[in-house]
Amino acid sequence: MKAYGTLLVIFFISISFNAQEFKFEKETIDYGKISKGANGERIFVFTNIGDQPLIIKNIQSSCGCTVPKKPEEPIMPGEKGEIKVSYDTKRVGGFSKAITIFSNAKKSRKIIKIKGIINKGVSLKKEKSMLSDS
Structure with missing residues (x-):
C-alpha cells in the first residue's frame, strides 16, 4: 500500500513538472471606439512557458461574428505564438x-476576450487625418 501511495505522489509531481503552460501578453483586447467597417482584426500574442511543445487543438468563439485563427504548428518551449481574431x-x-x-x-x-464599441459614423481620427491632408 505504501508503494502505491509513493507512486501516486511521484506521478502527480511529474505531471506538474512536465505540464504545458502558456502566458498571454493580454488576455483581453479592447478595440475602444472604432467606426463601422473599420479593420476588425487583432492579434493575441502568447509565450509557451512550459517545457514541451504547445499544441493549440481548437479555438471557438462565442458568436459567428468573431472568427479566430489558431497556429497550425506546435509552439516550442520559450517561443511566441499568435492567435488572430477578426x-x-x-x-x-x-x-x-x-x-x-x-x-x-x-x-x-x-478563455480570452475582445470588447469595444462600433460607432455608426466616421471616427474623429479619420476626420482629423482627412482635414490635415487637404
Whole structure:
C-alpha cells in the first residue's frame, strides 16, 4: 500500500513538472471606439512557458461574428505564438466576445476576450487625418 501511495505522489509531481503552460501578453483586447467597417482584426500574442511543445487543438468563439485563427504548428518551449481574431465591424454598438482555446496545456481550456464599441459614423481620427491632408 505504501508503494502505491509513493507512486501516486511521484506521478502527480511529474505531471506538474512536465505540464504545458502558456502566458498571454493580454488576455483581453479592447478595440475602444472604432467606426463601422473599420479593420476588425487583432492579434493575441502568447509565450509557451512550459517545457514541451504547445499544441493549440481548437479555438471557438462565442458568436459567428468573431472568427479566430489558431497556429497550425506546435509552439516550442520559450517561443511566441499568435492567435488572430477578426470581428465583424459592420455591427453597430458595444460588443464583448469570448474566445475559448483548447490545447495540451495543464489547463486545457483557456478563455480570452475582445470588447469595444462600433460607432455608426466616421471616427474623429479619420476626420482629423482627412482635414490635415487637404
